[in-house]
Amino acid sequence: MNRPPKGAPRGRRRYPSRKKHQGRRSARQSHFSPDADPQLKSVFSDIGTPKNRPFRPDRFQTEAVAAMTESDCLVTAPTGAGKTWIAVQTIRRVFDDGGRAWYASPLKALTNAKLIEFSEIFGTNQVGILTGDRKERPDAPVIVGTTEILRNQLYDAMHQGVSLNTDLVVLDEAHFLGDEERGVVWEETMIYLPPRIPLLMLSATVGNAGAIADWLTAIRGRPCRVVAERRRPVPLYPMVLDPGGTLLPLKAKGERSARRLHKKVERLVSGKKEPEFSRRRGLPPFGDILRVLKAFDLLPAIFFLKSRSDCDAALNLCHGAVPLTDEKKARIFDRIKRLTDNSPHLAHHRQRIHLEQAGVAAHHSGHLPGWKLVVESLMTEGLLTAVFATSTVAAGVNFPARTVVFFNSDRFNGVEFIPLDATQLHQMTGRAGRRGMDRIGFALAVPGRYMDLRLVARLLASRPDKVVSRIRINFSMVLNLLLSHTPGQVEELLKRSFATWLLMANAEESRQKSRMAGVHEVLWENFQRHLAFLKETGFVDTDDRLTSDGVWASQLRVDQPLLVAECLRQGLLPDTDAAQMAGVFACFVNERETDDRLEGRLVPNRLKKTVTRIQKKLTGFSRHMKSRGFDVRQLYLRPAAMTHAWASGYPWENVAGDYGMAEGNLAMLMMRTADNLRHTANLLNVFPDAAVTAREAIGLIMKPPVVEGSDADEGDDA
Structure with a gap:
């Protein structure tokens, strides 16, 4: 990483690094030995796959479905807790009564995924999609689409003097109400939606759900209930990687010490010398880190990196770190072949070799949507060892891992580097732990000059930030x-x-x-x-x-x-x-x-x-x-x-x-x-x-x- 300008505060950067990494291992990189603090032995004993039990909805899920019979509802629950089940049950009730439902999401990729999921549940001919790129079965009783399309339909309905032709609206990722660029669309949708149409909102990261519900109750004239679930479906355990290769607990033991660092981590951050990771030039030793994770059964992992170029360059450092069996290579090869059969361009993608030979991939906005879908499919199916991604993948894309690894406690907002907030960190760590596949998930912070471990501990113990209004006139x-x-x-x-x-x-x-x-x-x-x-x-x-x-x-x-x-x-x-x-x-x-x-x-x-x-x-x-x-x-x-x-x-x-x-x-x-x-x-x-x-x-x-x-x-x- 580039050094900050003289006099700049430590842990903050003024400009993103433009250095292009060649993927060569630095001569200063040492091969450290995987080790773990004794306190982690009992934690690691919980690693494994939970028993396969018949599905039983959680209390918050049944409470939310019941609430939708007489009111609007804002559901806040951690990633992977089962919010989609609430939407499906609510849509099913409308569908079975011969009504129509509209499911809106912020991302075209997420909307396309919901089309496949809902088509399997309600039938292909019963589900349509409206995203701008795609317009299929617009008269189907169940519509999935982007929120912008829903807002535009509300404009048209008001112009024509009619009510929107639906009996239910579901707004997924409802915290987009506070998105600086697109939040105005969410707010307009909530304001224009006729009160006769029930509104179900789903989000993992809303710090002021009560205020939003009270506002909606006031402007829509129908009650809006908040159903909140704070318990993660897969518990999260935060750790720190010592530069010598030893895994340490991030926090001190005991509930009262939720924000206090473990004594060894405290010594690490209080030392006069910077941790060794931060003194290295170029990229961290990803291969060595993968070996540590492999040694303690902490794979697969998502590595959150600061730039797209770092994500791409990281792949070269992973070969040989976690060898794939011939059987797994064959499965990956076969799956890629099927996913890219109709696309010669994707079939010859320059990063395909990393998938097939090392089971690692990069995922960021610099890649084609089709290639990102290939990576997401392989990760979801458990075929990859690691994915290197920018923090944008934390929101909206569903491929959780056993462990998430991050190296920075700041992010680039387009102008400067600013500290992460609780919402952003919760979104990143929300990918740790796969429901039905993991009994525990892990968040691994790697110390360095742009990592404030005290801030991380504080944010992990904090609730998501409050959503603010982004309405503006255009x-x-x-x-x-x-x-x-x-x-x-x-x-x-x-x-x-x-x-x-x-x-x-x-x-x-x-x-x-x-x-x-x-x-x-x-x-x-x-x-x-x-x-x-x-x-x-x-x-x-x-x-x-x-x-x-x-x-x-x-x-x-x-x-x-x-x-x-x-x-x-x-x-x-x-x-x-x-x-x-x-x-x-x-x-x-x-x-x-x-x-x-x-x-x-x-x-x-x-x-x-x-x-x-x-x-x-x-x-x-x-x-x-x-x-x-x-x-x-x-x-x-x-x-x-x-x-x-x-x-x-x-x-x-x-x-x-x-x-x-x-x-x-x-x-x-x-x-x-x-x-x-x-x-x-x-x-x-x-x-x-x-x-x-x-x-x-x-x-x-x-x-x-x-x-x-x-x-x-x-x-x-x-």
Whole structure:
């Protein structure tokens, strides 16, 4: 790891390391001998597989199912405790009565997994999916989809003056209400959902469930119960790896010492010398660590690392550490073959050799969704020894292990490194211990310059952090609310926000409450600011009603709806060239500052002229937006060029290599571009040429390996 700048506080970093590790073992790395503190002997004696007993639901599960007969319900329970069982039983009751259910999740991968799971339970023809990429059986009685799609359906229902066509809504990963980027979608969904539709929310990490339930009770007029379960289905034991190879208990013995370090760990962190791991340059000795874990039957393991490059480089250090039997190699080979039969690109993945020869894999956003699914399948089926992942895998992906290993007590938030909070650490350690496969799970902290063991002990004994409101006003929200509401009615909706309720609830005196009653005015003033701009630009008339432009622009539920709308109004989109259309839309979805210095061969002149023309024609509109205080993202040429190349038939490997983008990032760019194109494709009655070309562009970019198998043909109907 890079040294922190002189004078910087220990344990904090200003910038992520950019060093590329070559995977060579450092000459300073020693082969230490696996050992364990005597206190761990009794703990390790609990390792093993629990007896196979008939399933009996826990008290909290039956309590939650019963609560849903007469109220809404927010269930908080540790990862793997069985929250999905509650959802299935609640959906089954609606399904058996001839009703309809909507199951919303934050991740497309999780939604796809639920489609398979629910299809086995309710029948393939009874379950549909709506994610943007996929639209199958939209009239099925059970729908799984992303929360954004559910929110958009609520917009449409309000516009049409009808109630959402469902009798139950399940919001999985309900703590996304506090997500900085997407929390607004969860909050809008909860505010707009008609009170007649019962709401079941599931989460492992909510520190203020009672406040959320009280808010929902207040705005929906029906009670919302909290059902909480704090006991993990598989107990967690935290440990520390001494640099000499000895496993130590993290905490001192006894319940009263829950936050106090074990005496040997205390000596370790209080010593004048940094632990040996932190003095090594390059990567930790993963092979040696695997040998220690193997010696005490602590595998399989998930290693949480700080960067994608570290995850990839770690694989080279694992070969020979835990040899695989010929039988296991054969099973892995056979499983990979079946999983990649329809994808030559995945079948020849450069990391396949690590799976087959060492039983280890990397899992992070830089990999293709299809490859991550291969890794998840192998890990879930117990075929892998270890997975090296970034902390993002802690939320939403289901492949627990016996042990999780982490090296840092901080994380990079996109700007700087900040300490982990209780919620993030609970999500990571929630993967330790497999229900039905383990009697105990382990969290192993490896000391180093960016590991604060006292903080880790404190966080493990803490409850998850409180969820806060992330509601904010944006142009898509304003346009869609004006489809069915007057500004006065919108103001009443904004008074129902979680942010307003929290401030009201925290006001102690009635006089304070009177002043706090106007807190919604921040949102209301922001709404009015957006409304004024829409009037200035012809999307709303003087009577606060949408103009004809405003009506069709409301359907552009995309990242930058007004810029896309202005392109349509001025006829700037290349509506006779689908590859160029794809490239242009990639400009609108790109969020990163990009280096636009490209070799001439990588940027066709026609595309460059098109993007330059759009940039110039939008200059006046963009300046107007900025003058009114709205952010306008710059349109970069690089994402347009790489998307155009892929849409034009350029080989995938060449696109990723020539334009310098990780496969996972490139696939995400294509999927988000397709999502944005779909909204223009839906404007067939208003802009027929652009709509047809947008539909064609989707087909050009949504192909293997961006999507695999039948998914490649399903996006066109979404």
